[in-house]
Amino acid sequence: MSPDFFTDRVGVFRTTANAGGVPEVVYHGNCLMGKRILLLAVALSMAPVRLPSASEQHLLYVANPGTRNYVEYGGVGITVFDIDHGYKFVRRIPTWDVPAGKAPENVKGIAASAKTGRVYVSSLNRMVAIDAITGKRIWDKTYEGGCDRMAISPDGKTLYVPQLEGPSWHVVNAATGDVIATVETKSGSHNTIYGADGAHAYLAGLKSPLLSIADTRTHKVARTVGPFGNVIRPFTVNGKETLVFVNVNGLLGFEVGDLRTGEKLHRVEVQGYPQGPVKRHGCPSHGIAMTPDEKELWVADCANSAIHVFDSTVMPPRQVTSIKARDCVGWLSFSMDGEVAYSSTGEVIDVASRKIVAALQDEAGHAVQSEKLLDITVAGGKVVRAGNQFGVGMKAK
Secondary structure (H helix, E strand, O other), rough: OOOOOHHHHHHHEEEEEOOOOOEEEEOOOHHHHHHHHHHHHHHHHOOOOOOOOOOOOEEEEEEEEEEEOOOOOOOEEEEEHHHHHHHHEEEEOOOOOOOOOOOOOEEEEEEEOOHHHHHHHHEEEEEEEEEOOOOOOOEEEEEOOOOOEEEOOOOEEEEEEEOOOOOEEEEEEEEOOOOOEEEOOOEEEEEEOOOOOOOOOEEEEEOOOOOOOOOOOOEEEEEEEEOOOOOEEEEEOOOOOOOEEEEEEEOOOOEEEEEEOOOEEEEOOOOOOOOOOOOOOOOOOOOOOOOOOEEEEEEEOOOOOOOEEEOOOOOOOOOEEEEOOOOOOOOEOOOOOOOEEEEEOOEEOOOOOOOOEOOOOOOOEOOEOOOOEEEEEEEOEEEHHHHHOOOOOOOOO
């Protein structure tokens, strides 16, 4: 029987997709019990997560379509997985409706706040705020110039939202979605990291080799870092906010910059692997993440469907091993506890052993791939901790 069929004692079930590209389950058979089971299963998959008040549950929130607008990699919406039970699919939270015959918009970013219990998802043109527990949509706004990969302040009050490769970042009130300021860099606004202490936001554009650092009190660019060897793609920072590690166009590897002096320090090339053609992003390495303990850097390699691991306790970081993935790796991040890495291929990798321990599947058994995901811890019906779509260092100052 093909992978998109499954059976039990009461009938045969078949997976298909609706007009929006979201997988659905269709029952084939005349057994009334089977039909009732199907209806119950669908209802449970869409219901809010119910947790014992005294327990803690660890969940992975994955925004789809999170690899361009490819609905075959998870449909549309936020798919939620139970980390404590082998990344079992829990539910799908709706984001935007997709009219019949229309393609959905690419998801561009995801952010969450434990302070407010909200998850934010951006697409090419808009951003939505959703209650992480109930799945209720709180607000849904469009923004001039579109949206890209945003970041939220540690207190959960402010979002820095890049225009879609435009000249500016919108500073957004996270409670209402209203724009309260604009930060202009003229850099092709693209990726954003909010510093751990909330004092600075790090802004990288697709049209500049300079990283801009914004003062979040004034919402003005305070200084820049670089120039790097080419325009900046994904990047990450350490917990002390003294170092930045950037992917750049034309490099299988990364470069290192000093956030205090603004100087470029090192250029590190992956050894033993050819750059080769890439499926997407036009960049050999589109993804870089630092383990929370800051001992390692993991670097994406699309052409070779691989992840390269570097020892970051030395400078420049030293290449130590590589991990084979099932597809083009276009993003990397880590769980809050640092025990596993999340690859955009939908594979979950044990950091200590370097072994793939899970591969995400949606409610229809289809493989899920996304470059926009983070983990959330829930206790007593509330969000108590929230991760980050970027793999940033967490070592205390």
